[in-house]
Amino acid sequence: MSVENMAETFVQLADTLVADFDSAEFMHLLADRCVDTLDVDAAGILLADHHSELYVVGASSERTRLVELFELQHRQGPCMECYLTGAPVTVADFTESPQRWPEFAAVAVEAGFRAVHALPMRLREHTIGALNLFTAAPGALSSSTVRVAQAMADVATIGLLQAKLLNQQELLAEQLQGALQSRVLIEQAKGVLSERLQIGIGPAFETLRRYSRSHNQHLSTVAESVIAGTLDVTALGDPGMRG
Known part of the structure; x- marks a missing residue:
């Protein structure tokens, strides 16, 4: 592991x-x-x-993806246990017996892997998945390698949750902006109705609401039609059209 390669990796994962x-x-x-x-x-x-x-969301090779899919289909194995417990799981040699997951071990060996090191993708107590590292040779990874791998998993987890939070904030901002725009339309429509029907602002709003409900339309849609002049405001003032 070169320092330059490691630094580049963390920069990419944080971006x-x-x-x-x-x-x-x-x-x-x-x-x-x-x-x-x-x-x-x-x-x-x-x-x-x-x-x-x-779900398998990333793999460095097709054979790795197939091994992971096998584990998920059988709902047992080191990677799944890592996610469920939130703790690292190491199988240093799939050919040792007895194996806790003999079917998974056989598939992994057939795919060319002798060991796996599963690390939780977590932020504090929140585990969102597992990062699974396979080696063709048996044996556990060095403690320094495991620390770097866990750090990569942690940075990736923070990045994912950060992106998710950002998307949620953007969605909330869009919803808030939509609500504000709807409110402006409704206020304008209330003024139009009040003037044309010669009624107060309160009754004008109730008239909008009654028409919206009786015609199964969004209040903002009715308000927009009133402002644009595409809805006959006398129809809103007609008691027969008030639902």
Whole structure:
């Protein structure tokens, strides 16, 4: 592991505050950087959805992806256990017996892997997935490699959660802006109705609401039609049209 390579890796993993952030590409970047930076032969990433169902979201190779899929389909294995417990899981040699996960071990060996090191992707007590590092040779990773790998998983987790929070904030901002714009339209429509129907502002608003409900239209849509002149305001003032 060169210092330059490691530094570049962490810079890339931390760079999630961009407008066109692609979480899928980010996961594949993490897998590739693990292979480039750490003393491992392959990497895979499992992430959980809001129902805590795990999915393979990144892999450095197709054979790695297939091994991960096998584990998810059988709902047992070191990577899944890592996610469920939030603790690292190491299998230093799949050919040792007895194995806790003999079916998974057989598939991993057939794919060319002898060991796996599963590290939780977590922020404090919140675990969102697992980073899984496979090696063709048996044996545990060095403690320094594990520390760097866990740091990469932690940075990636923070980046993902940060991007998610940013998206939520942007959505909230859009919803707030929409609500404010709707409020402006409604206030303008109330003024138009008040003037044309010669009624107070309060009754004008109730007239808008009654028409909106009886015609199953959004209040802002009715208000916009009133302002644009595409809705006959006398119809709103007609008791027969008030629902």
